Amino acid sequence: MMTEISLNILDVAENSTRAKASLVTIIVDANTAEDRLAVTISDDGCGMTQEQIEHVTDPFFTTRKTRKVGLGVPFFKQAAELTGGSFNITSEVGVGTTTKAEFVLSSVDRVPLGDMDSTIHTLITCHQDTDFLYIYRYNGREFQLDTREIRMILGDVPFDSPDVSAFIMQYLQANRIETDGGAAY
Amino acid sequence: MxxxxxxxxxxxxxxxxxxxxxxxxxxxxxxxxxxxxxxxSGARPVLRTLADGVQNKNLTDKIVVSQTGCIGLCQYEPIVEVIKPGEPKVTYVHMNPEKAEEVLTRHLIGGHVVRDYTLESSNLK
Known part of the structure; x- marks a missing residue:
């Protein structure tokens, strides 16, 4: 099990980058009135074959050659279903993959969302050839970060240069707090 | 905003x-x-410590921090591999942010491998 939902998100989004996605969209949508936290990760990567989709939630299936287990997707599915939520993954070869997990916010079995700022910052600064669209919603308020917009402003200045990297982290932190009022959940 | x-x-x-x-x-x-x-097993803060350290010390022209996949030693994660041109690869195992800070200072900047944290010193079975 992952100790934070943000780590599940990092793990699944890493799969998108390995699937050669040019754009990865990550939506975190929390709604306390509906007692629901919905996480969607979609990409335009290589997608999965029918056989791969059928086995993707099987812990003893992986396309890796270095080990015989693949726990990333099963972990995410289990984390969502343990709360009474749901998990769904759709994919098409050459089109991309969409993973959606819904959590019941008040469930005692729900792990915390955790450090989303670090997850998004890590993805953006370590995968400079991939674009990310991150949308964070909390009770209807939202902010988003789109690396395509950042790229337009920066030109060829790399995302891992100290000032840019620090700015991205500050942007994520400040806008998250403004969106959810600093709620910890 | x-x-x-x-x-x-x-x-x-x-x-x-x-x-x-x-x-x-x-x-x-x-x-x-x-x-x-x-x-x-905790690679995200390890990566962040190394990447931030290299950026903040203005070493991005000498050191590049990046990600890799699974090398088949899952029980030793978080794993950090250091590849210096012309030298054998050094594999650090069971890393955490404190150890990563030490590797940054002593090995990446100072040039001395931190033997205590390497795979060789961990009695590989």
Missing amino acids: MTLDELKKIREKMQNEVNIRQEAGDRIRVLVGMATCGIA
């Missing part, structure tokens, strides 16, 4: 600096395992 406007200033500042990044082949490569096994 914070906007992206400040990035324009950063860009102007950066464009005035002469960027002499060495060819990738001459730089020290630091690889952090970021597959499920790495992430589950």
Whole structure:
């Protein structure tokens, strides 16, 4: 099990980058009135074959050659279903993959969302050839970060240069707090 | 809401600096395992410590920190591999942010392998 939902998100989004996605969209949508936290990760990567989709939630299936287990997707599915939520993954070869997990916010079995700022910052600064669209919603308020917009402003200045990297982290932190009022959940 | 406007200033500042990044082949490569096994055992803060350290010490022209997948030693994660041109690869195991800070200072900057944290010293079975 992952100790934070943000780590599940990092793990699944890493799969998108390995699937050669040019754009990865990550939506975190929390709604306390509906007692629901919905996480969607979609990409335009290589997608999965029918056989791969059928086995993707099987812990003893992986396309890796270095080990015989693949726990990333099963972990995410289990984390969502343990709360009474749901998990769904759709994919098409050459089109991309969409993973959606819904959590019941008040469930005692729900792990915390955790450090989303670090997850998004890590993805953006370590995968400079991939674009990310991150949308964070909390009770209807939202902010988003789109690396395509950042790229337009920066030109060829790399995302891992100290000032840019620090700015991205500050942007994520400040806008998250403004969106959810600093709620910890 | 914070906007992206400040990035324009950063860009102007950066464009005035002469960027002499060495060819990738001459730089020290630091690889952090970021597959499920790495992430589950704490690779994210390790990667961040190394990446931030290299950025803040202005070493991005000498050291490149990047991610790698699973190398099949999941029980030793978080794993950090250091590849210096012309030297054998060093594999650090069971890393955490404190150890990563030490490796940055003593090995990446100081040039001395931190033997206590390497795979060889961990009695590989």
